[in-house]
Amino acid sequence: MTAPLSNDLRERVVAAVLAGEPSRRVASRFGVAVSSVVKWSQRYRSTGCVAPGKIGGHRKPLLQPHRDFIIERIGQTPHLTLHGLRKELAARGVKVSHNAVWLFLRREGLRFKKNPVRP
Incomplete structure (x- = not known):
């Protein structure tokens, strides 16, 4: 662009x-x-101004209202996958893609590993 x-x-x-x-x-x-x-x-x-608008689109934070639920689910089920979390969100009426869940977790600094012993 x-x-x-x-x-x-x-x-x-x-x-x-x-x-x-x-x-x-x-x-x-x-x-x-x-x-x-x-x-x-x-x-x-x-x-009254000629300045350009914001580049890159205007996205609403879809998962921000569900942050507490996501943190709780990751804490309860450490072996939860991104697809599993997406399905649980869909059951709550939040339809998002696998990538949207991953981007949200990365942006929020939330990580979950299946094997906590390995770095």
């Missing part, structure tokens, strides 16, 4: 559009896509 273009460029593009220049001409003059000119102008009109 590429980095967003600078705010300086965005401000100059929006200023040109606000001055009455057509979007296509502004796009060719500054070397950006017409769609970028339109989106930046729309963003400026709606928010």
